[in-house]
Amino acid sequence: MHTLDDAAIEYLLGFADDELCVGQNHSWWIAVGPFLEEDLAFSSIAQDELGHARMLYEFLELEESVDQIAYGRDPREYRSAHIAELRCHQWPEALVRHVLYDLAEEVRWRALSKGSWKGIAAIATRAIAEERFHLQHALSLAERLLATAEGRKRLLPSFQRLAPMGQELFRVNLDELQLVESGLLSSPLIDQKNSWIKNVETFLDLFNCEINWEQFQDAPGREGMRSSDFESLHAEMIEVLSLDPNAKW
Amino acid sequence: MKTYEVFLKKAGKEPFGHAGSLDAPDDHMALLFARDSYGRRSEGEQIWVVSRDHILEGNQSDLALADRSHKHNDGQRVSELRTNQRLKKELGE
Numbered sequence: 066m067h068t069l070d071d072a073a074i075e076y077l078l079g080f081a082d083d084e085l086c087v088g089q090n091h092s093w094w095i096a097v098g099p100f101l102e103e104d105l106a107f108s109s110i111a112q113d114e115l116g117h118a119r120m121l122y123e124f125l126e127l128e129e130s131v132d133q134i135a136y137g138r139d140p141r142e143y144r145s146a147h148i149a150e151l152r153c154h155q156w157p158e159a160l161v162r163h164v165l166y167d168l169a170e171e172v173r174w175r176a177l178s179k180g181s182w183k184g185i186a187a188i189a190t191r192a193i194a195e196e197r198f199h200l201q202h203a204l205s206l207a208e209r210l211l212a213t214a215e216g217r218k219r220l221l222p223s224f225q226r227l228a229p230m231g232q233e234l235f236r237v238n239l240d241e242l243q244l245v246e247s248g249l250l251s252s253p254l255i256d257q258k259n260s261w262i263k264n265v266e267t268f269l270d271l272f273n274c275e276i277n278w279e280q281f282q283d284a285p286g287r288e289g290m291r292s293s294d295f296e297s298l299h300a301e302m303i304e305v306l307s308l309d310p311n312a313k314w
Numbered sequence: 315m316k317t318y319e320v321f322l323k324k325a326g327k328e329p330f331g332h333a334g335s336l337d338a339p340d341d342h343m344a345l346l347f348a349r350d351s352y353g354r355r356s357e358g359e360q361i362w363v364v365s366r367d368h369i370l371e372g373n374q375s376d377l378a379l380a381d382r383s384h385k386h387n388d389g390q391r392v393s394e395l396r397t398n399q400r401l402k403k404e405l406g407e
Contacts, residue, residue, distance in 0.1 A: 100315075100337065101336075101337075101351075102336050102337060102338060102347040102350070102351055103347075105347075105350050105351050105354075106346070106347060106350035106351075109350050109354045198346075198349070198350075201346060202346055202350070205342060205343055205346060206343070209339050209340070209343065
């Protein structure tokens with residue numbers, strides 16, 4: 066039996082907040098995707114990410130309702146990584162974040178699914194089943210676009226800018242060794258980060274794109290500092306709730 | 315982009331039915347988009363995706379011949395004949 070210690074709560078809350086922000090950000094593209102099929106696929110992925118956030122918030126068994134946790138916290142209480150909060154309102158950027166984020170998710174969920182916490186492992190196994198499609202979608206589309214000179218011109222600068230930021234996904238504000246000791250994670254965050262970096266590099270090597278990983282090393286999001294994009298993202302999240310706090314979906 | 319036609323088969327003995335069409339850059343992406351566009355809510359248990367280039371289209375005017383009513387048989391005349399015969403028998407005629 067596991068105990069939800071502080072490190073576990075910090076880590077899972079961070080993951081859930083990442084999913085919430087990315088899901089909300091992806092949904093910005095509903096009805097304005099580059100073409101109808103992509104619009105549907107991307108919206109469907111957005112829904113899945115929000116679903117993952119919900120499963121994680123529920124697992125935390127916090128005192129407030131899931132809606133209250135997701136939408137009602139003070140900005141400083143969120144733990145999302147800044148790459149998740151980024152308002153990618155240019156399609157190349159949105160696609161690049163999708164690639165980087167889902168490559169990271171694959172590694173992160175796997176470490177949870179192989180950990181010894183049964184409840185969270187079951188959630189992770191379910192998420193991995195969906196992630197398979199997200200990753201196929203992200204990599205297939207990016208690969209095809211990167212095969213053209215125009216695609217490389219539009220996507221590679223975003224990879225170079227966003228990939229270093231992605232390292233924050235593998236950070237937590239508290240002692241990360243505790244996460245492995247308690248059995249929550251089957252492998253330490255540093256190892257997870259390194260396999261993610263390897264996967265990103267293997268993909269980008271095909272297109273002669275190098276990343277300067279030193280560019281971004283901080284974890285301000287995990288420490289409670291929100292990026293400048295968070296305010297508008299959060300306002301969008303609570304747009305309906307602030308009109309009608311009792312709105313039912 | 316190429317156009318593809320998507321067919322879905324529900325569980326059981328249902329035949330494949332046309333679900334709709336989609337545009338995709340190639341066969342691989344067509345399969346991915348087919349799932350997201352037509353099967354993301356588990357609408358079917360099997361999916362076929364066919365490039366529209368591979369569909370043979372018949373001549374429309376070949377289907378629109380004048381009066382083909384003699385090809386239709388709803389069984390009504392046979393059914394009336396039999397009912398009358400049975401009634402006659404029952405009445406002992």
